[in-house]
Amino acid sequence: MERKIFLNERDLPTQWYNIVADMPNKPLPPLHPATKQPVGPEDLAPLFPMALIQQEVSSEQYIDIPEEVQAAYRIWRPTPLIRATNLEKALGTDCKIYYKYEGTSPSGSHKPNTAIPQAYYNKQEGVKRIITETGAGQWGTALSFACNQFGIDCEVYMVRISFDQKPYRKILMNTFGAKVYSSPTNSTQAGRNALAADPHTPGSLGLAISEAIEMAVGDEHTKYALGSVLNHVLLHQTIIGQEAKKQLEYTGDYPDIIIAPLGGGSNFAGLTFPFIKDKIAGNAVRCIAVEPASCPKLTKGKFMYDFGDTQGYTPLLPMYTLGHTFTPAAIHAGGLRYHGASVLCSQLLKDGLIEAQAIQQLECFEAGVLFAKVEGIIPAPEANHGIAQVIREVNKAREEGISKTILFNLCGHGFVDMVAYQDYFDGKLQDHSFSDEELTSEIEKLEALQP
Amino acid sequence: MERKIFLNERDLPTQWYNIVADMPNKPLPPLHPATKQPVGPEDLAPLFPMALIQQEVSSEQYIDIPEEVQAAYRIWRPTPLIRATNLEKALGTDCKIYYKYEGTSPSGSHKPNTAIPQAYYNKQEGVKRIITETGAGQWGTALSFACNQFGIDCEVYMVRISFDQKPYRKILMNTFGAKVYSSPTNSTQAGRNALAADPHTPGSLGLAISEAIEMAVGDEHTKYALGSVLNHVLLHQTIIGQEAKKQLEYTGDYPDIIIAPLGGGSNFAGLTFPFIKDKIAGNAVRCIAVEPASCPKLTKGKFMYDFGDTQGYTPLLPMYTLGHTFTPAAIHAGGLRYHGASVLCSQLLKDGLIEAQAIQQLECFEAGVLFAKVEGIIPAPEANHGIAQVIREVNKAREEGISKTILFNLCGHGFVDMVAYQDYFDGKLQDHSFSDEELTSEIEKLEALQP
Numbered sequence: 001m002e003r004k005i006f007l008n009e010r011d012l013p014t015q016w017y018n019i020v021a022d023m024p025n026k027p028l029p030p031l032h033p034a035t036k037q038p039v040g041p042e043d044l045a046p047l048f049p050m051a052l053i054q055q056e057v058s059s060e061q062y063i064d065i066p067e068e069v070q071a072a073y074r075i076w077r078p079t080p081l082i083r084a085t086n087l088e089k090a091l092g093t094d095c096k097i098y099y100k101y102e103g104t105s106p107s108g109s110h111k112p113n114t115a116i117p118q119a120y121y122n123k124q125e126g127v128k129r130i131i132t133e134t135g136a137g138q139w140g141t142a143l144s145f146a147c148n149q150f151g152i153d154c155e156v157y158m159v160r161i162s163f164d165q166k167p168y169r170k171i172l173m174n175t176f177g178a179k180v181y182s183s184p185t186n187s188t189q190a191g192r193n194a195l196a197a198d199p200h201t202p203g204s205l206g207l208a209i210s211e212a213i214e215m216a217v218g219d220e221h222t223k224y225a226l227g228s229v230l231n232h233v234l235l236h237q238t239i240i241g242q243e244a245k246k247q248l249e250y251t252g253d254y255p256d257i258i259i260a261p262l263g264g265g266s267n268f269a270g271l272t273f274p275f276i277k278d279k280i281a282g283n284a285v286r287c288i289a290v291e292p293a294s295c296p297k298l299t300k301g302k303f304m305y306d307f308g309d310t311q312g313y314t315p316l317l318p319m320y321t322l323g324h325t326f327t328p329a330a331i332h333a334g335g336l337r338y339h340g341a342s343v344l345c346s347q348l349l350k351d352g353l354i355e356a357q358a359i360q361q362l363e364c365f366e367a368g369v370l371f372a373k374v375e376g377i378i379p380a381p382e383a384n385h386g387i388a389q390v391i392r393e394v395n396k397a398r399e400e401g402i403s404k405t406i407l408f409n410l411c412g413h414g415f416v417d418m419v420a421y422q423d424y425f426d427g428k429l430q431d432h433s434f435s436d437e438e439l440t441s442e443i444e445k446l447e448a449l450q451p
Numbered sequence: 452m453e454r455k456i457f458l459n460e461r462d463l464p465t466q467w468y469n470i471v472a473d474m475p476n477k478p479l480p481p482l483h484p485a486t487k488q489p490v491g492p493e494d495l496a497p498l499f500p501m502a503l504i505q506q507e508v509s510s511e512q513y514i515d516i517p518e519e520v521q522a523a524y525r526i527w528r529p530t531p532l533i534r535a536t537n538l539e540k541a542l543g544t545d546c547k548i549y550y551k552y553e554g555t556s557p558s559g560s561h562k563p564n565t566a567i568p569q570a571y572y573n574k575q576e577g578v579k580r581i582i583t584e585t586g587a588g589q590w591g592t593a594l595s596f597a598c599n600q601f602g603i604d605c606e607v608y609m610v611r612i613s614f615d616q617k618p619y620r621k622i623l624m625n626t627f628g629a630k631v632y633s634s635p636t637n638s639t640q641a642g643r644n645a646l647a648a649d650p651h652t653p654g655s656l657g658l659a660i661s662e663a664i665e666m667a668v669g670d671e672h673t674k675y676a677l678g679s680v681l682n683h684v685l686l687h688q689t690i691i692g693q694e695a696k697k698q699l700e701y702t703g704d705y706p707d708i709i710i711a712p713l714g715g716g717s718n719f720a721g722l723t724f725p726f727i728k729d730k731i732a733g734n735a736v737r738c739i740a741v742e743p744a745s746c747p748k749l750t751k752g753k754f755m756y757d758f759g760d761t762q763g764y765t766p767l768l769p770m771y772t773l774g775h776t777f778t779p780a781a782i783h784a785g786g787l788r789y790h791g792a793s794v795l796c797s798q799l800l801k802d803g804l805i806e807a808q809a810i811q812q813l814e815c816f817e818a819g820v821l822f823a824k825v826e827g828i829i830p831a832p833e834a835n836h837g838i839a840q841v842i843r844e845v846n847k848a849r850e851e852g853i854s855k856t857i858l859f860n861l862c863g864h865g866f867v868d869m870v871a872y873q874d875y876f877d878g879k880l881q882d883h884s885f886s887d888e889e890l891t892s893e894i895e896k897l898e899a900l901q902p
Contacts, residue, residue, distance in 0.1 A: 002459060002460045002461070003460060003525050003526070004460065004525075006457045008453060009453045009454060009455065010453070074454050074455075075454070075537065075826065075827045076827055086526065104555065105827070106827030106828065108866065112827075145824075145827060148824050149825075167869075167873075168619070168866070168867075168869035168870075171869040171870070171872050171873045171876070172829065172866075172869060174872075174873075174876055175820055175823050175824075175829060175869075175872050175876075176823065176824060177824060369626055372626050372627065373596075373599050373626075373627060373628060374600075375526065376526045376527055376556070376557030376563075376596060377557065378623065378626060413866075415559065415619070415623075415864075415866035415867055416619075416866055416867075416869070418618075418619035418622040418623060418626075418867070419619075419622070421622050421625075421626050422618075422622045422625075425622075425625055425626075
């Protein structure tokens with residue numbers, strides 16, 4: 001049996017899977033904050049090219065991947081599916097553990113799966129420049145690479161805490177040709193407001209989104225791009241799960257449990273949605289989203305309408321949220337420091353089609369170091385959350401005296417995140433829990449936004 | 452046609468190729484510096500396990516790869532062979548360019564190919580601890596991983612300039628469980644001598660070797676390990692070229708030109724030796740070793756007996772050298788800052804079976820940034836030397852109006868070397884050439900060492 005299962009490039013999926021077509025309860029519409037009426041495509045036109053807006057509202061089950069996008073995917077895709085034989089041995093389990101490894105991409109994570117089509121559709125509609133934000137730096141790196149592939153300028157607002165913790169990420173973006181700013185900046189009203197409130201703010205993904213949107217809407221040749229949360233972003237990521245399904249077919253296995261970390265929801269959706277299709281059809285597969293205990297929107301947030309950004313520039317989205325004014329603790333898994341979960345993932349959680357778990361960062365790093373030693377891949381801090389949950393499930397299976405087949409998304413490598421590991425070894429990392437009061441105070445402010 | 456050519460794990464080569472069997476002129480023996488007589492296996496026994504010493508002096512054409520080593524190789528091997536379609540397009544060439552990508556390994560380079568068997572054979576002979584040096588940090592990372600796989604302690608003396616330039620490398624080694632020291636240290640006589648001569652010395656690979664040897668020979672349960680230069684190290688790396696040959700068979704192509712950077716010689720040997728076998732048999736393939744112009748042992752050094760380390764602890768080796776007291780310029784390609792070339796590569800160069808080119812670092816980084824943008828992989832600074840030579844050959848082919856098939860070794864990724872790219876973008880990198888006088892002064896001192 002091979003440890004690594006590769007697909008040929010000619011087996012690359014040629015369509016994305018749109019889970020909206022199969023959801024028993026369709027997602028609620030995004031609302032205009034002033035009118036509380038559903039937003040239409042025209043409301044999104046200043047931000048996105050029409051092709052992406054159409055995907056955002058589509059209910060077609062499958063959407064064709066353009067040939068040019070397939071060609072760019074083939075730079076690194078299909079990605080390997082790996083049987084974690086060494087991890088199984090280290091854990092002394094007879095569970096079968098597989099991981100889909102998205103770290104072989106240009107940016108080292110799953111993010112180029114959507115950056116490539118986003119850059120492509122923008123180019124098709126004559127856009128000259130794309131502005132975006134980035135948390136951990138993965139999304140900004142991916143979009144920098146994708147924009148360069150299609151000859152578009154790229155500017156990135158990077159959350160300050162990541163900008164400071166991850167200098168290599170900025171250099172990566174520069175290498176791919178992008179301009180990078182530490183957010184909050186003084187260039188936007190959103191940034192100036194944040195700096196006035198707290199000059200030392202670590203920033204947040206929500207705030208960086210506000211800055212990027214503000215800069216993008218002011219120029220007719222410029223659009224905005226988002227690396228997670230939105231329906232079309234999750235759609236593009238389904239190439240991960242479709243590949244994984246084909247690869248598992250070669251092994252004869254089908255997962256009992258699928259695990260992925262959840263920040264906005266795109267890597268979780270990418271791996272799980274093609275399997276949730278089966279679950280909706282009656283399969284018993286369990287899909288578990290893992291979030292940091294220091295940003296527990298799925299396990300301790302509320303399902304409400306809320307803004308996607310701190311400043312309130314986006315439509316109101318129906319999602320599990322801690323409130324758009326919530327500031328997560330300054331943990332190293334920057335990609336998971338977001339106040340809300342995508343509309344699609346939120347609806348699926350509400351309907352009991354997926355589960356959620358919150359884990360503290362020390363347990364995650366312990367899991368990541370073990371994984372690195374035995375499997376030979378340093379995981380990104382975000383990915384460590386998935387591994388920690390895998391170990392929990394393995395221990396549970398052992399206690400119950402059963403064997404499970406577990407699939408998880410190793411959504412990125414950690415070569416550019418080594419400072420996080422140093423801080424872990426130096427004992428500088430702490431677990432962090434918010435009190436119930438801290439968690440509810442920002443959520444209560446959302447009452448006025450509800451329709 | 453697929454861009455990426457994968458082999459199945461069951462197609463992993465089961466033997467290493469030993470070029471000594473086929474060399475028209477066998478390598479000269481290493482000499483004991485006191486007696487000027489050939490060293491025997493017993494002279495090397497304090498440093499290496501007997502299995503590796505036997506490989507060092509073997510003239511068998513093929514040597515079996517133990518099953519346990521094959522199993523560890525399968526953690527990441529076989530590595531992909533990639534047709535650089537995007538680079539070809541960017542260069543506007545009808546040359547075919549292929550690269551063997553060794554960056555998918557645990558340390559991000561080709562180094563684990565020898566670290567794994569070295570750790571394995573040491574374990575077999577009861578060794579508890581291995582001490583080594585590392586230049587750019589690739590070798591140290593590889594050995595850290597390999598030692599952990601086989602349950603051996605690992606300590607690494609890291610050249611100070613790399614220790615300072617590449618903090619992430621140290622953390623990687625720590626993550627895999629190794630202890631890391633900035634060389635020169637005060638723990639060894641060699642280190643104390645160097646610090647007395649120049650407290651601000653950037654260190655060198657030769658000096659770090661001296662320190663590691665000094666620490667290793669003092670303990671009966673401790674051995675030393677070297678990441679390049681020696682015959683057994685080059686032997687282990689031939690898995691690269693053997694895989695590449697099989698992969699090229701699927702394409703129907705055979706290279707006209709093979710290119711790889713050369714520091715000590717192991718990644719160059721790994722890719723080229725299985726092809727030089729064909730050249731010795733009459734094939735016209737050209738194999739080009741690329742060195743930094745700031746450490747030009749192949750193009751401006753002399754073929755003489757010299758020490759492998761600065762202090763003179765090793766046997767005398769017959770090789771192209773700049774003198775063991777030569778200090779290369781402080782360039783970012785730390786893995787290429789070594790005063791000599793391996794005995795096997797030196798003999799092949801002397802016999803006209805390989806060629807050599809020296810390139811300045813600015814040309815190399817320019818090539819690397821282009822490669823990153825179009826092919827989606829950030830190359831290690833060492834690897835940039837190969838890419839720069841590929842571009843030179845493409846330009847030459849264009850001038851001559853011919854098309855060539857070029858294969859090169861992308862021996863590692865640069866995710867952990869981003870500071871080098873930042874310095875490049877900031878204009879802080881300079882080209883450096885030594886005067887003829889500077890180059891000959893250290894070589895002249897070698898006269899007394901000749902037999």
